[in-house]
Amino acid sequence: DAGVIQSPRHEVTEMGQEVTLRCKPISGHDYLFWYRQTMMRGLELLIYFNNNVPIDDSGMPEDRFSAKMPNASFSTLKIQPSEPRDSAVYFCASRRQTGNYGYTFGSGTRLTVV
Amino acid sequence: EDQVTQSPEALRLQEGESSSLNCSYTVSGLRGLFWYRQDPGKGPEFLFTLYSAGEEKEKERLKATLTKKESFLHITAPKPEDSATYLCAVSQGGSEKLVFGKGTKLTVNP
Numbered sequence: 001d002a003g004v005i006q007s008p009r010h011e012v013t014e015m016g017q018e019v020t021l022r023c024k025p026i027s028g029h030d031y032l033f034w035y036r037q038t039m040m041r042g043l044e045l046l047i048y049f050n051n052n053v054p055i056d057d058s059g060m061p062e063d064r065f066s067a068k069m070p071n072a073s074f075s076t077l078k079i080q081p082s083e084p085r086d087s088a089v090y091f092c093a094s095r096r097q098t099g100n101y102g103y104t105f106g107s108g109t110r111l112t113v114v
Numbered sequence: 115e116d117q118v119t120q121s122p123e124a125l126r127l128q129e130g131e132s133s134s135l136n137c138s139y140t141v142s143g144l145r146g147l148f149w150y151r152q153d154p155g156k157g158p159e160f161l162f163t164l165y166s167a168g169e170e171k172e173k174e175r176l177k178a179t180l181t182k183k184e185s186f187l188h189i190t191a192p193k194p195e196d197s198a199t200y201l202c203a204v205s206q207g208g209s210e211k212l213v214f215g216k217g218t219k220l221t222v223n224p
Binding site for chain 1: 148155156157158159160163201203209210211212213214215216217
């Protein structure tokens with residue numbers, strides 16, 4: 001079991017540029033979640049998918065953010081255009097439909113927008 | 115609005131000095147309360163899920179308990195390798211969303 005795989009681990013970009021974060025969930029997991037972590041606000045849910053369908057995107061901060069899950073093994077979170085206040089660690093997590101509901105998190109992508 | 119408050123924000127212990135971390139929550143229709151451990155530069159690692167008041171779960175030196183308003187994570191005779199940030203989260207019936215507290219940073223000195 002390779003766990004939840006995120007790429008890149010670190011991303012530094014200039015304000016106004018497009019940023020794409022990638023996630024490969026654990027095989028067989030039905031749910032995929034995107035979270036953002038900052039010192040000020042902690043971990044916040046951005047969006048989650050069930051069987052590749054977006055279920056709740058109420059945490060997406062604004063239209064600059066978009067997420068897709070074209071198949072069960074891949075998801076992307078895109079920010080266009082990026083702003084310095086988007087700097088944070090972005091985590092992807094997945095879990096099975098049944099069981100103890102505990103997520104498995106990836107190692108995160110640290111995004112810095114300068 | 116669901117809220118999760120963890121205390122203290124930071125805790126320093128000597129090796130072997132037992133203590134407890136607190137997680138207070140307000141949520142209607144609690145489906146589960148979760149404890150995670152997070153090491154620097156890594157994603158949160160799942161520890162426990164508690165579903166109903168009175169439930170307890172144990173793993174090595176950690177024991178989690180749940181009441182109707184709060185949960186405690188008891189750490190017995192901690193070791194330096196227990197140093198991490200411990201996060202509490204709740205889920206509400208009808209949603210898969212986890213609402214996290216801001217965590218307690220635990221440091222165990224040898």
